[in-house]
Amino acid sequence: MSTAGYALTDSVTMLRRNLKRMLRYPSMTLMLIGLPVVFLLLFVYVFGGTLGDGLGAPTGGRAAYVDYVAPAIILMTVTAAVQGTAISVAMDMTEGIVARFRTMAIARVSVLTGHVIGSLIQTFLGLAVVIGIAVAVGFRPTAGVGGWFAAVGLLAAVTFALVWLSVALGLVSKSVETASNLPMPLTLLPFLSSGFVPTASMPAGLRWFAEYQPFTPVIEALRGLLTGAPVGADLPIALGWCAVIALGGYLWARRLYNRPAR
Template sequence: MSSYAIRDSLTMLRRNLLHVTRYPSATIMLVGMPLIFLLLFVYVFGGTLGAGLPGAEDGGTRADYLAYVAPGILVATAASISIGTALSVSMDMTDGIIARFRTMAIARVSVLTGHVLGAIVYTLVAVALIFGVAVAMGYRPHASAVDVLAAVGLVVLVALAFTWLAVALGLVSPDPETASNVMNLLPLLPFVSSGFVPTGGMPGGVRQFAEHQPFTPIIDTLRALLDGRSPGTEVWWAIGWCVLVGVLGYLWARRLYRRVPKTRAR
């Protein structure tokens, strides 16, 4: 990427970060829901669900369940932020902003890159906030410095993958409401994974789906890294799913962006 494109991408990044600060209600909704789920599952269901964790000492406690569910909530937070990206891109399309950008002397790649970089920054801040709350609730990870760096890298990879998918869905959606409704399905997938309960206790068909969908290896890998354990082969499945989703989302978004007319009827 040339210095010209980098400069324009940083300009678009600032634009998107300013949009986040100007719409605090959307920020509260996207970050608040994972926080509510964390509090709800730990303080309301944690005692019962902790007792059912396999291998937990003394039958499992609320603290055991907090250590189990926190990585799932962190990944769900990254998925939740992608809703805001799809909504923002769709609003730019509906208002004709993207069409106007295409008539300006700026690097074409910077328009979408600005959305992606903004979403990654937003995701890291949101995940850090949720992680801080989990620590305040008693969560104590046992990760080394290398494990922490690997965990952060995984979160960035997840954010990058699902943000490109969100950008594509924002470009193809006819209006912001449709973009938001379609992306609302994404944060539900962690609930049908190993994020909140082990998949071993699920019915046959649900278990098969949970074990073979993207979020299960991603959450299992993040959980292992934060516990200071080796994720084993799960890390390759996690990386593979992120690369697959990210590449497909990027190619789809690039194709859709090239088809945006330079003039768009309002």
């Protein structure tokens, strides 16, 4: 078997290991999905009526706001799910299993590949649940088949980028507790974007930050794709941010993983 064949076989084995861990600890998956669901229900049923009236939409109220906020909650599902990736990687590093893997005749790349692909699967399962709940509370996307394919592709790109960043955060963490805290800014950034209120309503300094941080073009592109509205420059900007974050996270993770053991 060729080197690439061994790497693929070992990666499948590591993926199976991570999927079994996901099934063995369902509480972690439920916790990561539960956070965006709680925020969805909070913003729709507590703040939705007032915030929806301020959007300037023809209908206004809660019905308008659930369509506005759903893309931000969908992105929060991704940021919450990848937090589990950092925790899983840190568990492997601190419990010594990675040191054991390094003594075995397996492809080094397979360990991280298993984490990345497993996290992608877990995240999309979470996205399916959250989108289903969003539809149940009134979210009404009007996208056609092409729009849905484009939205899924964008979510895959965002997830892939943030997973690699979270892998690096897990590798750099000295403990599982640290790994659970380092990705927290990823969960908070959607609040400082156009996800929950239009940036035009923000003070000047905060508005500048909200308009130029990575999550705003992602949310705006996702919102446009799901509602059939023009996405303009938001989609290429969002994909550009995904490429930068993915490349930076991958190179950082590879450097951390290949450093000599202490």
